[in-house]
Amino acid sequence: MSALPTPVRAPEGAPSAADVHRTLERCRALVAPALRDAVAGTHPWVGEMAAYSFGWCEVGGAPSRSSGGKGVRQALAVLGAEASGAPGGAAVRGAVAVELVHAFSLLHDDIMDGDESRRRRPTVWKAYGTGPAVLAGDALFALAVETLADAGAPAMRLLSRALRDLVHGQADDLLFASRPWTGPERVRLREYRTMAEHKTGALLGCAVALGAALGGAPPATVAALDRAGRHLGVAFQAVDDVLGIWGDPAVTGKPVHGDLRERKKTFPVLAALDSPAAGRLSALLESSAAPSEIADLIDRAGGRTATLAEARHQAAAARAALDTVPLAPGPAAELRSLLDFVIRREQ
Amino acid sequence: MSALPTPVRAPEGAPSAADVHRTLERCRALVAPALRDAVAGTHPWVGEMAAYSFGWCEVGGAPSRSSGGKGVRQALAVLGAEASGAPGGAAVRGAVAVELVHAFSLLHDDIMDGDESRRRRPTVWKAYGTGPAVLAGDALFALAVETLADAGAPAMRLLSRALRDLVHGQADDLLFASRPWTGPERVRLREYRTMAEHKTGALLGCAVALGAALGGAPPATVAALDRAGRHLGVAFQAVDDVLGIWGDPAVTGKPVHGDLRERKKTFPVLAALDSPAAGRLSALLESSAAPSEIADLIDRAGGRTATLAEARHQAAAARAALDTVPLAPGPAAELRSLLDFVIRREQ
Numbered sequence: 001m002s003a004l005p006t007p008v009r010a011p012e013g014a015p016s017a018a019d020v021h022r023t024l025e026r027c028r029a030l031v032a033p034a035l036r037d038a039v040a041g042t043h044p045w046v047g048e049m050a051a052y053s054f055g056w057c058e059v060g061g062a063p064s065r066s067s068g069g070k071g072v073r074q075a076l077a078v079l080g081a082e083a084s085g086a087p088g089g090a091a092v093r094g095a096v097a098v099e100l101v102h103a104f105s106l107l108h109d110d111i112m113d114g115d116e117s118r119r120r121r122p123t124v125w126k127a128y129g130t131g132p133a134v135l136a137g138d139a140l141f142a143l144a145v146e147t148l149a150d151a152g153a154p155a156m157r158l159l160s161r162a163l164r165d166l167v168h169g170q171a172d173d174l175l176f177a178s179r180p181w182t183g184p185e186r187v188r189l190r191e192y193r194t195m196a197e198h199k200t201g202a203l204l205g206c207a208v209a210l211g212a213a214l215g216g217a218p219p220a221t222v223a224a225l226d227r228a229g230r231h232l233g234v235a236f237q238a239v240d241d242v243l244g245i246w247g248d249p250a251v252t253g254k255p256v257h258g259d260l261r262e263r264k265k266t267f268p269v270l271a272a273l274d275s276p277a278a279g280r281l282s283a284l285l286e287s288s289a290a291p292s293e294i295a296d297l298i299d300r301a302g303g304r305t306a307t308l309a310e311a312r313h314q315a316a317a318a319r320a321a322l323d324t325v326p327l328a329p330g331p332a333a334e335l336r337s338l339l340d341f342v343i344r345r346e347q
Numbered sequence: 348m349s350a351l352p353t354p355v356r357a358p359e360g361a362p363s364a365a366d367v368h369r370t371l372e373r374c375r376a377l378v379a380p381a382l383r384d385a386v387a388g389t390h391p392w393v394g395e396m397a398a399y400s401f402g403w404c405e406v407g408g409a410p411s412r413s414s415g416g417k418g419v420r421q422a423l424a425v426l427g428a429e430a431s432g433a434p435g436g437a438a439v440r441g442a443v444a445v446e447l448v449h450a451f452s453l454l455h456d457d458i459m460d461g462d463e464s465r466r467r468r469p470t471v472w473k474a475y476g477t478g479p480a481v482l483a484g485d486a487l488f489a490l491a492v493e494t495l496a497d498a499g500a501p502a503m504r505l506l507s508r509a510l511r512d513l514v515h516g517q518a519d520d521l522l523f524a525s526r527p528w529t530g531p532e533r534v535r536l537r538e539y540r541t542m543a544e545h546k547t548g549a550l551l552g553c554a555v556a557l558g559a560a561l562g563g564a565p566p567a568t569v570a571a572l573d574r575a576g577r578h579l580g581v582a583f584q585a586v587d588d589v590l591g592i593w594g595d596p597a598v599t600g601k602p603v604h605g606d607l608r609e610r611k612k613t614f615p616v617l618a619a620l621d622s623p624a625a626g627r628l629s630a631l632l633e634s635s636a637a638p639s640e641i642a643d644l645i646d647r648a649g650g651r652t653a654t655l656a657e658a659r660h661q662a663a664a665a666r667a668a669l670d671t672v673p674l675a676p677g678p679a680a681e682l683r684s685l686l687d688f689v690i691r692r693e694q
Contacts, residue, residue: 142513159492160493
């Protein structure tokens with residue numbers, strides 16, 4: 001088993017993880033009351049499933065010690081407003097909406113992907129049943145729309161574009177599974193990149209752009225922040241793919257070589273299939289070869305290196321997008337730190 | 348097997364079914380291009396599932412001879428605008444949104460309820476799998492939001508209120524299944540009425556109110572039309588419940604006594620459980636008694652009569668709501684005919 005990779009090293013003098021955790025906590029404190037209010041307004045049964053998915057309670061409603069998610073999307077929304085010179089409070093309903101959409105998409109994706117655990121707990125469909133989980137996802141989706149119903153057309157357009165992209169990305173991801181490893185029908189890296197932008201980047205871009213839009217930022221700023229979030233999403237996915245093969249299960253909470261056991265078409269695999277090792281690799285992937293053997297071949301064929309290079313390239317593009325528009329220095333620095341943090345994936 | 352009931356007889360001199368079919372066809376022709384455009388803009392795989400659910404194609408994409416739905420919701424939206432003095436075209440995006448939401452809710456409800464056929468064809472989850480059907484529903488939901496993103500806050504508020512009510516109604520409907528037939532935890536008629544208003548009435552009310560709002564109607568008109576649609580929904584559900592027990596399978600396309608085979612808690616059953624026959628009826632419902640025997644007892648206990656009275660009462664309330672505001676006479680007459688038609692359920 002390889003050590004946990006550190007794909008994007010923290011630059012000298014960069015803000016520490018503690019600084020980023022302070023940012024995340026500050027934004028969480030600002031958004032949490034509105035998020036809890038939104039969830040409390042839905043049907044009690046559905047509300048319990050939603051609260052469970054946020055890590056607020058266990059099945060039955062007892063308080064949970066689960067950590068929940070990091071709240072990256074709500075923080076991006078708050079920082080988007082602040083970087084545009086508005087108070088973070090201007091972004092709260094946008095932050096609530098993107099956290100609700102994120103929870104909705106995890107909930108439904110877990111059903112579609114058949115994933116039985118998330119953040120070391122049973123997924124909602126596993127804990128409550130498939131039908132109720134479909135309904136809970138729908139409820140979160142509806143709440144997100146309701147939260148932004150009064151926020152004006154630019155905000156609704158950002159949200160609905162992200163929703164469209166999420167669906168598109170999930171559809172492509174599901175369809176990739178049935179395509180061959182080699183030949184003209186194989187999944188190309190650029191298709192994978194587009195899928196990752198849709199499935200992961202669109203909502204990150206929406207979060208920070210929505211914050212800016214609600215903070216009154218001009219369209220050029222909104223668009224630049226959206227682009228930054230989309231690049232961040234692809235970078236995140238690339239790092240996630242490396243961790244899905246070579247990550248330390250004690251840190252990731254996922255089984256070692258999990259993505260290879262499931263024969264997932266991830267970036268490192270697709271990159272290695274573009275190398276001279278493609279023939280040997282596809283034969284291994286179609287055999288019952290041990291995941292460790294496949295992982296080693298992908299590594300030797302340059303799949304890991306190419307994926308980390310992709311993450312660095314996308315992270316640089318995200319930073320470059322932020323450089324194209326004037327932003328308030330303090331929040332912009334926090335935004336950059338959060339961006340680095342998301343890609344480093346420190347726990 | 349009893350004959351098909353005619354719960355609400357057509358009044359003397361009332362418009363014929365042919366008139367209503369002309370209205371439905373006129374509205375369908377006005378809305379269809381925008382609805383097809385919206386669906387064409389989504390992911391092709393998801394778009395095929397959506398087209399299948401509308402009855403436009405078969406699995407694989409071949410054109411279908413299926414009739415699809417009647418298009419009542421799109422017609423309500425168009426007539427809502429016209430009754431407010433606007434051209435029907437003003438309502439088109441609202442009509443598209445409510446048809447998309449209706450299709451989304453059928454798609455996900457069929458998963459939750461485990462229903463394997465709809466309009467004499469396999470349901471989407473049965474034809475394409477549960478995961479893909481969840482995604483197709485999400486896509487239709489997202490398209491509905493996108494369709495209205497630019498339509499302004501009043502329209503978005505109407506849509507999001509209907510979405511919230513849909514979720515609420517579906518949650519209650521699912522939970523009713525596990526409640527007892529008798530005792531303090533039994534489902535009361537007023538709870539059932541509220542569930543029906545949420546599950547069926549909210550979107551009918553939203554349709555006609557949205558048409559009026561997009562047509563520039565004052566808030567009082569929008570609210571009155573919303574109320575009319577909600578009463579219509581409860582009336583519709585009551586008639587549906589009668590047909591679900593005593594309807595002619597050749598006309599309804601559903602198995603005889605279907606709702607009783609599944610021991611569904613519908614209005615006629617709940618009304619009969621409020622009668623002195625409650626003890627005998629609950630014993631039958633908990634036994635393996637033949638549905639025909641249960642149906643006869645419900646009828647003798649007054650369940651059918653009470654349900655038809657409920658339908659008439661709700662239909663009258665819908666008409667009364669229309670009488671509270673000034674409406675353009677021609678479209679208002681078409682609206683009243685459509686309302687009678689929906690409750691009579693002529694095929």
